Amino acid sequence: MYAKFHIKSGDRIKYHKCSSFWPGIKFAEPINKPFIGWIIGNGKKIDFWRDTWATSIPFREHIDLPNHLWKLCIAKVSDFINPDGWNFPTDISLVLLAMGINISSITCNQNSVDLRIWQPDIHGNFSLKNAFESTRTRLGTAWWWMYTWLQCLHPDLSGFAWKLMNRILPTDNLIQRKGIPLVSICNQCGLTAESAHHLFFECNVAKVLWSWVTSTFNIAAVDDNDS
């Protein structure tokens, strides 16, 4: 499975693969990676550049190199371990130092194999339940998240709120920005072009609605510049 979605150097494939797994892997791999840790043995299983053996973000993500050069970066951690322990050439030592990694605090053991562990679990075991719990909190940190997906709301309304908060409502100005030519006019007032900001704050119809909402529910009006 790994070989199917990664090229020889260890990078993920860049083209689309016709597989039901591919979109899931593309989505989940970068989210899960910071949670994967290693108990380093001989380092033969660990990709020096792409695995999270020294930091929660792989070196690959920190260093800006063109793709064709990354293809040449195929070192394993084992390449830097000898019977006495770590054995880095000077340039790599400097890179580690620059990244604030104290290599002497990381242990390796040439006589054992590497063990991949799932860090959030106390025993290091991966389970779908734990993975979901660990990654879910990372995704749902926006304050408005809990107000959009409620059981009492129709899914259409939740979807609308979600698009609104992510600023991807298909308003005329957004459609124009995607390169689709159209003549834009606000359907409510007919006075100006349609944008989310106009529809929700500037439009006279919106202003009347907001004023009705604030007085009916007795809540203080918030200036649209305060958001």
Ligand SMILES: [Zn+2]
């Ligand atoms: Zn308007």
